[in-house]
Amino acid sequence: MNHVNSLKFPVPYEPKLANRFLVTLPENFDLPDWTIFSITRPKLRKDKWQNITIVFTDPIGPSTSQRLFHNVSGMGTAKALETPFDFKIESLDPTGVVIEKWTITVEKIVMIDFGDSDYSKSELQKPRLIVKPSACILNY
Secondary structure (H helix, E strand, O other), X not given: OOHHHHOOOOOOOOOOOOOOEEEEOOHHHOOOHHHEEEEOOOOEEOOEEXXXXXXXXXXXXXXXXXXXXXXXHOOOOOOOOOOOEEEEEEEEOOOOOEEEEEXXXXXXXXXXXXXXXXXXXXXXXXXXXXXXXXXXXXXO
C-alpha cells in the first residue's frame, strides 16, 4: 500500500462572499456600477423565477433617483427602463476574477421605490428597482 495516497490533505477552500459582486445593467440606464448597494440573487419557486430587487445608493450627483425617474417617466433622453432587457450578476474571487455569472432577462419592472425620509435616521437614501425575470441563466 502506498502510504502517501492514504494521507488526507486539506482541500483548498475559499467561500464565495456576499460582498464580492458586480452588477452590469444596460448602458442606456446611465447608472454607474458603484451606485449599486445590493441585489437579491435569483430564486426559483415552483418553476417560476421570483422578483429581483436591486438596491442603489443615491448620491447627490449623479442622482440615482433622478436617473430612475427620468428614464421611467420618459422625461429622459431615452426610455432606458423599457422591458425586456438583460443584465448580469457576477460573483468575484478575492482577486476580482469572475467566478460565477448570471444572465437575467427581465420581463417587466414591478416597482421603483424611491425610499423614505425620516428625521430620526441618518441612513443612506437607497432607491430600489424591483424586476420580474422571465429567465435566469447560470452561465458558470
